[in-house]
Amino acid sequence: MSFESLGLSHNIIKSVRKLGFLKPFLIQEQTVPVILSGKDLMGIAQTGSGKTACFVMPILDKLQNEEVKKDRNIQVLVLAPTRELVIQIDEVFRAFTDNLKREIRTMAVYGGVSINPQMKGMFGVEVLVATPGRLLDLIDNKALSISQISHLVIDEADKMFQLGFEEEMNRLFSMMPATKQTVLFSATLNDKVEEIKSRLTIDPVVVEIKQNEVDLDKITQIAYHVTAETKGPFLRYLIKEQDIKQALVFASSSRSADHLAEKLKKNNIPATAVHGKKSQGSRSGNLQDFKEGETRILVATDLIGRGIHIESLEVVINYELPRSPLDYVHRIGRTGRANESGTAITLVTDDDLPHFRVIQKKMGKRIEMKRTDGINLHGY
Incomplete structure (x- = not known):
């Protein structure tokens, strides 16, 4: 199935195409037409399954045809439980706004930072991605209104109540209009999600995608303990000394991906970066060169990495850790496919150690940690 066949x-x-996605994920195939039709939806899918684009694409598609409203009434509200997820969702919205019929302002708001810039920047925002607590703070300060929203999205709905947002969610629900399109996404369909459906008085179309388990037994996982200063040189040493023919390297941001690719090229390692800020032609070309073996190292961010499907990729390298353990599994799942073995290498600094322990615990596997302090990195 193609993206065109979804009705976008x-x-x-x-x-x-600019983002380099070749075909829709299964969850996208089954949910995008439902959202485009205006029906309420409950999508059950694991993190890393492409679910954010499920609601971003059709909502922006519909919004671009509506009249611009320059006020403090939000049209689209997306609620998520954590600052990290809010930022990630907002990045996906921004990645899809370049080619729309008109400009659509999106904004991410969350606690832990000054509220004043968020209050000042709220005028004219049409798509707001928010954590419940900070959203209520902004509403209490008259910075915005959610009384006229046309679309409500609750991402990771199963976590909203586990993390103690129940009282805040009840307040927010009471401020919303009765008529709106409601989209819920969850990793599991538990009792709390059923309760949310009842409270919102919706009878959504339910789409559940069973998780495609990554066969971790087919992936050899190795971690190397490095310092922030030796991480780059050690990566170059590793690629050359182990004669890695081709590898997908994950970085945490567009800037980091570009910097890393440039450093590799300066050290005579053919590399290129793909991320949301690259042009369509550049991204598609770089991705194709890698798939055809013309490029040795492809440095990608998580957003773009989800669209990369290569059946026989031998090595994945985590230059920087992802935000969540599930994203880690999704990354390393790029290798070890089609009944072939693969290798996942992770570079870990002292600052990374607590998060890396969480990843191993969630995954149920202990990863061998190798020291690198005795390696001569001169010239790398």
């Missing part, structure tokens, strides 16, 4: 407009398809 040419404007959205252009962004899809």
